[in-house]
Amino acid sequence: EAQVTQNPRYLITVTGKKLTVTCSQNMNHEYMSWYRQDPGLGLRQIYYSMNVEVTDKGDVPEGYKVSRKEKRNFPLILESPSPNQTSLYFCASRPDYSPVLTFGAGSRLTVL
């Protein structure tokens, strides 16, 4: 089944403890991206990647890092999480020839 898989789905952590949210897609998509969803703010783009080793900032990149070493994987790294990064995170991918995004199921992160 064609899908985007995120892990973990739920995570509670403490301020300053580095964490990584993984994202993997099995559709051979060139483009992958990360979003955060907050009440009243909708989804905001954090980072995106057009292909392996090519990444760029979205609208809210502060406090996040990404890497794209393989086509299928696009992990989101929080080096020193803070409470304002408590949010619902979505990974999405799309092929080069279509602008339609396929989303993962989401990762709910709580930073205490």
Added chain:
Amino acid sequence: AQSVTQLDSQVPVFEEAPVELRCNYSSSVSVYLFWYVQYPNQGLQLLLKYLSGSTLVKGINGFEAEFNKSQTSFHLRKPSVHISDTAEYFCAVTPSGTYKYIFGTGTRLKVLA
């Protein structure tokens, strides 16, 4: 800069009644437009899209939307809603030829029995 406005944060409607969820956007370049639906505790699922061609687009679950370039709108409609349509709906745009996606703040549709 592009932006997307969904003026209605919540829309209550009775079952079998029609509904319209409004979406307006601003952009100085041509855009692709989308509506996504998010059911409770799930990811986003594509309802419909406008890429080019006919301005009236039909999607899944009986939804349709009309692209109005002069009014920069892409309103979502359904002639008769069901309880199962209760969800949050997001309008989104991406300027053609770019990798940026801009989402609206969402509209919670609550269908009442």
